[in-house]
Amino acid sequence: MTLKQYINKFLLFFLLFSLSSQYAFGADQITDIRCWSAPAHTRVVLDIRGSHSYKKFTLTNPDRLVVDFKDTSISLSQNKIAVDDGFIKQIRFGNFKKDVLRIVFDLVQSTETKISAFSKLPGKTDRLVIEFFHPDLKELAEKKRVKIGSDLKHNKIIVIDPGHGGEDPGAIGPGGTMEKDVVLTFARSLKKIFDEKEGYQAFLTREGDYFIPLRDRIKIAGDYGADLFISVHVDSNHNRKLRGASVYCLSLKGASDEAARCLAEKENASDLIGGISFTQNDDLNFTLLDLALTNTINSSLRLGSLILREIKSVHPIKFDKPKQAGFRVLKTTEIPSVLVELGFVSNPDEERLLKQKKFQVNVSQAIVTASDQFLTR
Numbered sequence: 001m002t003l004k005q006y007i008n009k010f011l012l013f014f015l016l017f018s019l020s021s022q023y024a025f026g027a028d029q030i031t032d033i034r035c036w037s038a039p040a041h042t043r044v045v046l047d048i049r050g051s052h053s054y055k056k057f058t059l060t061n062p063d064r065l066v067v068d069f070k071d072t073s074i075s076l077s078q079n080k081i082a083v084d085d086g087f088i089k090q091i092r093f094g095n096f097k098k099d100v101l102r103i104v105f106d107l108v109q110s111t112e113t114k115i116s117a118f119s120k121l122p123g124k125t126d127r128l129v130i131e132f133f134h135p136d137l138k139e140l141a142e143k144k145r146v147k148i149g150s151d152l153k154h155n156k157i158i159v160i161d162p163g164h165g166g167e168d169p170g171a172i173g174p175g176g177t178m179e180k181d182v183v184l185t186f187a188r189s190l191k192k193i194f195d196e197k198e199g200y201q202a203f204l205t206r207e208g209d210y211f212i213p214l215r216d217r218i219k220i221a222g223d224y225g226a227d228l229f230i231s232v233h234v235d236s237n238h239n240r241k242l243r244g245a246s247v248y249c250l251s252l253k254g255a256s257d258e259a260a261r262c263l264a265e266k267e268n269a270s271d272l273i274g275g276i277s278f279t280q281n282d283d284l285n286f287t288l289l290d291l292a293l294t295n296t297i298n299s300s301l302r303l304g305s306l307i308l309r310e311i312k313s314v315h316p317i318k319f320d321k322p323k324q325a326g327f328r329v330l331k332t333t334e335i336p337s338v339l340v341e342l343g344f345v346s347n348p349d350e351e352r353l354l355k356q357k358k359f360q361v362n363v364s365q366a367i368v369t370a371s372d373q374f375l376t377r
Ligand SMILES: [Zn+2]
Pocket: 163, 164, 170, 171, 179, 233, 234, 267
């Protein structure tokens, strides 16, 4: 083959390739379906490329939710996904007509649903999130928490919040460790040590791999009438050498520094990544003159300093005093609340350490000791 023939062949190949890829990208396509089951809701996430126009309707006998997509293909090898979480039996999909892709949710019983579209986040495609709500169960769970709280009113109640969950993995370490998993394991260890202490009872905001909106997490603590709220996270940085634990509190008048502001921004993005269509009304309107809030923040800062002092004896810390920024999960006028970053999952040594039982127990013990000092002082 001469060079000219070779170039011609290459150009032809290039032209065909670009035409075919144009065609493939021109049509709408669903590239993945993920399902996250919580005690009172199920959230189904569709990764979708294209305009994603859909039509939603319900069918009865048996109960089904149907979502039809026009001119859309699906790139999954199977044609159904078993869910069996007590609300959805399974999700089936296929071409209902030549140009209509139909997704059918076989339901255990009819339920409230909501579909929200989320545009691209870095490293993600556009997403459609289909939520199946069970308001009666949600209400029941709230009542149960209030009842437990009043039954235990002579105890100190601690609510531990494992950050992220479900669609929101949080930070991911070089070895693939996900923040949402490592903080859930840690939260269980922390709960166990609180529960073993006389006069203490701890509860978690989430017990599994699902996402709870940031505002709901602090509300759960309020239902229990919690004495303390501790949100547990792990840090991440492009500088893999960074390590150490840190503690953060709410600030109403700007962040302590740029790093704290960035961290709060990253943690506050959780709702969006987790598939929650956040509305302005969900946020509480605080003012700088709110005395109760100022007192609560001052208490939180005292608790944070004690936690750092105790952690320091078992694990390096980044700084001696808590830093402050506008963390949405910490917005409460009533409960001293801190956000603890246990260490850097981006540091390969700390990534390994975070998963070790000994580390989890030592740091848990430090947090329990500090909390006890704070509450009994
Ligand atoms: Zn986090």
